[in-house]
Amino acid sequence: MATLPPEPILPDAGVAADSSAAPEVLAEALVALHGQAAALAMLARLAPEPVEIGGELGAVIARAHPWQRALVARTITDCAVMLETGLAALATLTRRGQDTAAPALVLWREFHAAREAMVRVLETREPA
DSSP: OOSSOHHHHSOSTTTTTOGGGSHHHHHHHHHHHHHHHHHHHHHTTOOOOOOOOSHHHHHHHHHSOHHHHHHHHHHHHHHHHHHHHHHHHHHHHHHTTOOOHHHHHHHHHHHHHHHHHHHHHHHOOOOO
């Protein structure tokens, strides 16, 4: 856990003005991210999770402080890159006829931990 409040961690320029941190953009990015996660779940032999980004989570994103939305946007980007490269590596294993369950499960756990941290950032109610 970071010992610094989020303000010193984030760069000052562009945090509030970043269009990628708009609630609608974040919701769309989360849907796309969960699409990648569903493909990963299949390779890990897990049932894909239902994706319902609207409703309550959409309201939480809309109420979030700019620093929270900026961290969530960064986390979504990082997770998308992690899943993209991981899925490419798993596709190589599939083409070679190798079992993807174990490495896919490891990647799934990394994604799940990052997603849980992202949700906790959104739940933080410290003043901005």
